[in-house]
Amino acid sequence: MATLKDATLCCILKSQLPIGSLGAPPPLTIGIPSRTWGEFALGLSAVRPPLALACLLFLVLSLPARAELPFAFDTAPGRLPKDVVPKDYRIAIVPDAKALSIAGTESIALDFRKPSATIQFNSLNEKLGNVTLDGKPVKDVVSDDNIQITTVTLAKAASAGMHTLRFTYTGQIETKPQGLFAQPFVEAGGAKEVLLSTQFESTDARRMFPCWDEPAFRATYTLTATIPSEWKVVSNMQVARSIRHGATTTMTFQRSPKMPSYLVEFSAGDLACVTDHLGKTQIGVWAVRGQEQYGRTALANAKMILADYNQYFGLPFPLRKLDSIAVPGGFTGAMENWGAITYNDQNLLVTPACTLANKQRVFSVQAHEMAHQWNGDLVTMGWWDDLWLNESFASWRAAKETDLRYPSWKWWEAQDGAKEGAMAADAQPNSHAIQQHVTDELQAANAVDPAITYNKGQAVLRMFEAYLGPDSFRNGLLGYLKAHAYSNATSADLWNALSKASGRDVSAVASGWTEQAGFPVVSVSASRDAEGNRTITLSQKRFLLQGADPTNSHWFVPLQIRSGASASPQSVLLTKNGQTASAGRWDEALSVNAGAIGFYRVRYDDATLQTDSKAFGTLPDGDRIALLDDQWALVESGDQKLPAYLVLASSMGSDLDERAWNQISGALAHIEYDERGTLGYKAFTSYARTIIKPVADRLGWDAKPDDTPGIENLRRTVLGDLGNWGDSEVIAQARERFADFVKDRGAIRPDDQEMILGIVALNADEATFKQLHEIARSAHDETEMRRFYNALMSVRDPKLADQAVQIALSDEIPAQATSLRLMLIRALTSGDHTSLGWKTFTEHSEALLKPYSNFAPLIIAQYAPQWFWNAAPLDQLEAWIEAHVPAEMAPVIARGMEVARFQLALKNVLVSAADSFLQTKSGAEPASAGAEPVTLQLSLQR
Numbered sequence: 001m002a003t004l005k006d007a008t009l010c011c012i013l014k015s016q017l018p019i020g021s022l023g024a025p026p027p028l029t030i031g032i033p034s035r036t037w038g039e040f041a042l043g044l045s046a047v048r049p050p051l052a053l054a055c056l057l058f059l060v061l062s063l064p065a066r067a068e069l070p071f072a073f074d075t076a077p078g079r080l081p082k083d084v085v086p087k088d089y090r091i092a093i094v095p096d097a098k099a100l101s102i103a104g105t106e107s108i109a110l111d112f113r114k115p116s117a118t119i120q121f122n123s124l125n126e127k128l129g130n131v132t133l134d135g136k137p138v139k140d141v142v143s144d145d146n147i148q149i150t151t152v153t154l155a156k157a158a159s160a161g162m163h164t165l166r167f168t169y170t171g172q173i174e175t176k177p178q179g180l181f182a183q184p185f186v187e188a189g190g191a192k193e194v195l196l197s198t199q200f201e202s203t204d205a206r207r208m209f210p211c212w213d214e215p216a217f218r219a220t221y222t223l224t225a226t227i228p229s230e231w232k233v234v235s236n237m238q239v240a241r242s243i244r245h246g247a248t249t250t251m252t253f254q255r256s257p258k259m260p261s262y263l264v265e266f267s268a269g270d271l272a273c274v275t276d277h278l279g280k281t282q283i284g285v286w287a288v289r290g291q292e293q294y295g296r297t298a299l300a301n302a303k304m305i306l307a308d309y310n311q312y313f314g315l316p317f318p319l320r321k322l323d324s325i326a327v328p329g330g331f332t333g334a335m336e337n338w339g340a341i342t343y344n345d346q347n348l349l350v351t352p353a354c355t356l357a358n359k360q361r362v363f364s365v366q367a368h369e370m371a372h373q374w375n376g377d378l379v380t381m382g383w384w385d386d387l388w389l390n391e392s393f394a395s396w397r398a399a400k401e402t403d404l405r406y407p408s409w410k411w412w413e414a415q416d417g418a419k420e421g422a423m424a425a426d427a428q429p430n431s432h433a434i435q436q437h438v439t440d441e442l443q444a445a446n447a448v449d450p451a452i453t454y455n456k457g458q459a460v461l462r463m464f465e466a467y468l469g470p471d472s473f474r475n476g477l478l479g480y481l482k483a484h485a486y487s488n489a490t491s492a493d494l495w496n497a498l499s500k501a502s503g504r505d506v507s508a509v510a511s512g513w514t515e516q517a518g519f520p521v522v523s524v525s526a527s528r529d530a531e532g533n534r535t536i537t538l539s540q541k542r543f544l545l546q547g548a549d550p551t552n553s554h555w556f557v558p559l560q561i562r563s564g565a566s567a568s569p570q571s572v573l574l575t576k577n578g579q580t581a582s583a584g585r586w587d588e589a590l591s592v593n594a595g596a597i598g599f600y601r602v603r604y605d606d607a608t609l610q611t612d613s614k615a616f617g618t619l620p621d622g623d624r625i626a627l628l629d630d631q632w633a634l635v636e637s638g639d640q641k642l643p644a645y646l647v648l649a650s651s652m653g654s655d656l657d658e659r660a661w662n663q664i665s666g667a668l669a670h671i672e673y674d675e676r677g678t679l680g681y682k683a684f685t686s687y688a689r690t691i692i693k694p695v696a697d698r699l700g701w702d703a704k705p706d707d708t709p710g711i712e713n714l715r716r717t718v719l720g721d722l723g724n725w726g727d728s729e730v731i732a733q734a735r736e737r738f739a740d741f742v743k744d745r746g747a748i749r750p751d752d753q754e755m756i757l758g759i760v761a762l763n764a765d766e767a768t769f770k771q772l773h774e775i776a777r778s779a780h781d782e783t784e785m786r787r788f789y790n791a792l793m794s795v796r797d798p799k800l801a802d803q804a805v806q807i808a809l810s811d812e813i814p815a816q817a818t819s820l821r822l823m824l825i826r827a828l829t830s831g832d833h834t835s836l837g838w839k840t841f842t843e844h845s846e847a848l849l850k851p852y853s854n855f856a857p858l859i860i861a862q863y864a865p866q867w868f869w870n871a872a873p874l875d876q877l878e879a880w881i882e883a884h885v886p887a888e889m890a891p892v893i894a895r896g897m898e899v900a901r902f903q904l905a906l907k908n909v910l911v912s913a914a915d916s917f918l919q920t921k922s923g924a925e926p927a928s929a930g931a932e933p934v935t936l937q938l939s940l941q942r
Helices: 292-313 356-371 384-405 411-426 450-468 470-484 491-502 506-514 606-614 621-637 642-649 658-675 681-699 709-724 728-743 750-762 766-777 782-792 798-809 820-829 834-843 845-867 874-883 887-922
Strands: 084-096 101-112 116-122 127-133 140-144 149-158 161-172 179-186 192-199 220-228 232-235 239-245 248-253 266-269 271-278 281-288 321-327 340-344 379-381 487-489 520-528 533-542 557-563 570-574 579-585 601-604
Touching: 084 116, 127 140, 127 149, 192 321, 192 340, 220 232, 220 266, 232 271, 232 281, 266 271, 271 292, 281 292, 292 321, 292 356, 292 384, 292 470, 321 356, 340 356, 356 384, 356 709, 379 384, 379 470, 384 411, 384 450, 384 491, 411 450, 411 621, 411 658, 450 470, 450 491, 450 506, 450 557, 450 570, 470 487, 470 491, 491 506, 520 557, 520 606, 533 557, 557 579, 570 579, 601 606, 601 621, 606 642, 621 642, 621 658, 621 887, 642 658, 642 887, 658 681, 658 709, 658 887, 681 709, 681 887, 709 728, 709 750, 728 750, 728 766, 750 766, 750 782, 766 782, 766 798, 782 798, 782 820, 798 820, 798 834, 820 834, 820 845, 834 845, 845 874, 845 887, 874 887
Parallel strands: 084 220, 281 321, 321 340, 379 487, 520 601
Antiparallel strands: 084 101, 101 161, 116 149, 127 161, 140 149, 179 192, 192 266, 220 248, 232 266, 239 248, 271 281, 520 533, 533 579, 557 570
8 A cells, every 4th residue: 555655644645735845844843844744644655545444443562572473274363263263255246336325245255264153354334135054044144344253153053164155245345445436527628537447445335345354364256247338347356258249248247366355356447547568467557538648658667577576576567467557536546456556646647737746656556565565465464553564664665666776866865755754743742652452443534644654664774774784774674474374474574584594683673663652862972092992882762852751762873883984884673771882983974874874863972973074065965954853853852952063964065965955944834834934034034045045046947867866855945944034036036937928838848837936925915816727727638737726825924824714615617526625724823823723624624525434433543633733723723623523543543732832942052042043143142052852742631
């Protein structure tokens, strides 16, 4: 699953907002502005549709570290008994898109592992009839939608061995992305159409057909569907036979391998495809007819990625075909159904209006979902506690693939932003472990915090790969996949395989990172001998942005230590406080997180920090990024003074590394946001402009032939910030270019449109706003539409902001893009209109959240406080939230409100520190001169 993952809520939702400096941050990133808002992961970077579940039973428990056992079917968690086990399903459905109904028949080969008079399986909103076992009527059938279980009672106990359960049933086609759903969309010519597709993870296969809907119950599936003859149908397997009956056609697909129910896929409608082959594997990209040509980039991507994965995993893709299906709306990310991956069309199709960021998203999301064909599909976690085995591995392998194929994108540096979002979420006292206990499957969706399950998990795996070495890590992963192919696994199985391959006790190191919340800050104290050789003394404690660690957490920390700018790092495992290590020469720069690979903070003693600051411009990019990240986080936690960070920010010199400047730009934008409306705003924006203006002057406005993608992105970032922070020259130039764009839509490259239109919108008058609105209304495709409507939300004028809200709520937004409305209101809130955004959200929450199905309570409870923390008094904010979600979600509300209170307190600290710093620079006596860093101690009691 790629975002709840973009939205990366990558995969609650995967946002389609373009990346730009005038946007807002991912909600789990504590800083307000960010360079990664385009992913709008509501905690994502990545990519996934909502895992549709019942929130009424929500309760996610973060457990202390525990000794997990290898997978065993009999002890795998779940609500269904394991004495009757499905082996093979034969399912035939007749969907009626107009009536939103399903008529079906089902035959299930069952293994009675012991004599039993009852059979239990999952169902929801279905009515069963003609129920027989081995051709004989059963005694009783009771379907309880409250617990989503059907109980079949037999006239007498069936003997141990194989039996066949048959029945007919009726069900419903959903209007939300859960189960089999109908997705309306508007064609380019204006005609209204509908597409049927499925979204089953984690508990919604039962909505399309009764089944054992838990991941440990792997079985084979043969699907038959009767659909209008003019439609095309895609499922996991190739078509075995097709029989036309005039207006309808019955199509039967080949039997699938053993797999869990949530990976079954069915899409039907007026579809067309482009195809290619890799060896014996047919590769296809499907889209609504007329859009299929925009799938050719994704088709080439899929062929490239599949070849690389076949080689890396050592097990060739086992199916004869691999299809990708572009769904026009519906869910907002992607889903890794085996052999038939579904995507929101914005994550798969590349149109002429697409930017480099759009193309990067398409490749990285494909790489994520295709990695799932091994980690998730071939080998599936035994229970939802270990969802990270699917998601973190797919995120890690996707990043590795993207970096391999497009080194100029510097993808691992780009992933640092996602890692920082995860660290911000994990640095709160109420964070939770990567592995979470899930009592029953109805809690599984709400167990997914993308910042932890996707981004932290990905970062921890990269750290382990560096610690064990790429070859040992790959060999362990291959052993894991081979040992558990077509079956299930737990984290213990992975650690055992890695231990066998590496000769190290991986479980002893890894369990602390996956089974307990948080991460450490490593303190470094340096000393030298008479020859100038340096020895460092290391200690650790949990890093928290506020509060104290009640459990005295401890980790085995795989450090990467580099002395100087060019030496190779040495790997050191920190196991105890007071541990020492040799670290080069005393006068050389020091990095204890070389390459920014580790998921930990580093706090250097004053002398070492001073040495690093002097050598900052000569450090490798990754070391510089790590130092910037850590110093800013220490400022946020109150463990470092703001000037120490600003010294680094001013020391970048002529280096043009995109991620380093993005980190600086994001920190400055955070302070700028907090300074809005204060007496110090003008002074701070003037100072911030002096830091980034030289970069903008050097890069200019127009792309050069030798520009790398990073240089182009950096140009847009600094120009966008300057426009946002009142640089008159930049604003004038943006307006001039916009005037040309009004006359000629080819005057601004797609990659530059969001930045330029955002600056213009921010400073727009009524006439300019009308021009922007007309441009949005006349967009050539949905990619352009999303970009242009997002620009409208940047307006500063309150009257124009009112108009922007009405536009966001209007029917101008087509049926397939209704998820965009919430993103637009969120973008408006990130500017100067927080109260208007909150008012709109509360008055229209039902309509805004409708596309997100059962995830709506989680959005309200956890993310709304992080979005609207400065829009209303926090007690009022909390009261409204409590009134609109089930009482069982109190722990989630506490997590959201914890961040809101922190953001409010941090604002006061940063404004005071920035004002004091600028007064000191100007020669005035600052109010807080010489003050020690302020530590944020907030009450966590509600």
